[in-house]
Amino acid sequence: MTMRLAFVPGATPDKWARAWRDRFREPLELVAVEEDDQRQVLLDGRADLVLARLPLETDDLFCIPLYEELPVVVVSKEHPAAAYEELTAADLADEQFALGVPEGVPSGVEQLPFPSMSVKEAVEVAASGTAVVVVPMSVARLHHRKDVTHVVVTDLPTTRMALAWRKEVDDDRTQAFVGIVRGRTSRSSR
Template sequence: MTGSEVPPSFRLVYVPGVMPGKWVRLWSERYPGVPLTLTQVPAGEAAERLRGGGADVGLVRLPVDRTVFSAIPLYTEQTVVVVPKDHLFTAADEVAPEDLADDIVLHPLDDVLEWETVPGRPAFERPATTADAVELVAAGIGVLIVPLSLARLHHRKDLTHRPLEQAPESSVALAWPEDATTDRVEDFIGIVRGRTVNSTRGRTQPPAEEKKPGRTDKDAARRKPAAAGRPGANRRGGGTGGTSKGGKRGRPRRRS
């Protein structure tokens, strides 16, 4: 494929908890001729999908290998602890790590938080996924620490969550292989950065309205002289009878 050719579609991968809807909508409005293929992948698989050419860009969780990928950080999420609705923590506005000392804290294998030491008591076995851990929380086995978006994604009526102080946070970024920065990637970067369709920094601009043909010399010759060229046009009272032909005021004639 040459640089001037347009790919048949634009491929975006995103990780659980990320909501790409607003950017997808803007893409479809600005580039209706280039369909956007949207695929959700586990957080741990997003980088490999991009590296292998399975997607053009990805909405991923940091960190990523910056020797391979370019990345634009978008936002950082609050970290929360998910508990049953009858848990003691529901009486608090927020929770500190030391408050978890007596609780079993579930640590799924797909955890996206980077811990030095996970607070609380470890479970006998790590759940395979965050979804599995949520089921265990609902069964009263322990509590779970996740970014806020994952707590909302796995919301259940019998569970709630509270902010956790002094905890690692997860940041979301737009990432793509550095050696695969195509024109369409630049277009999507412009959308994510909030550039308007008229932004001079955007690569692709919508076609401009066709300009009307300029006025020719013949058109100008057909136009009537401007009003400013008529004698007396700007004098008080208007009209052309205020002066004689030479521009001098004539004497009034005496009646006999």
């Protein structure tokens, strides 16, 4: 039976998938999912585990926080912010935001009514110079283009990545994968 690991954009399951393949004969299938689907993929059985971006409603899930991601603003290479290595939320107060004003940014201007769009589309808007986008650094790297750059925003909250799985499916093979994620070697015990 194949173990299925879902992951959201920006997550990098490669090192854990490689360790799984080195230790177990059971195949591991990687399943890319959008953030909006990260919980549902577990509930409907399309995946056994998910590398998810918190927050995630976990009443019926086990969830292990893994690491934090820095928030960055994606801007056109021609944007004045491109000259900096770090900015604060206050530095973004007069910007237009393609995906809405992030919590913690004091909005000093009336926002344009952008239509609903994907992060990839929002990065295209940022490349045009019409707006900026605040996303986790891994997502900015995923959607990197030659005509944009990203700058860390030092005082916005980080996002957290976690490994989640259904409580009712907490079996030996799930725990074997959890052990890999937690850094256990093939010779260590729980």
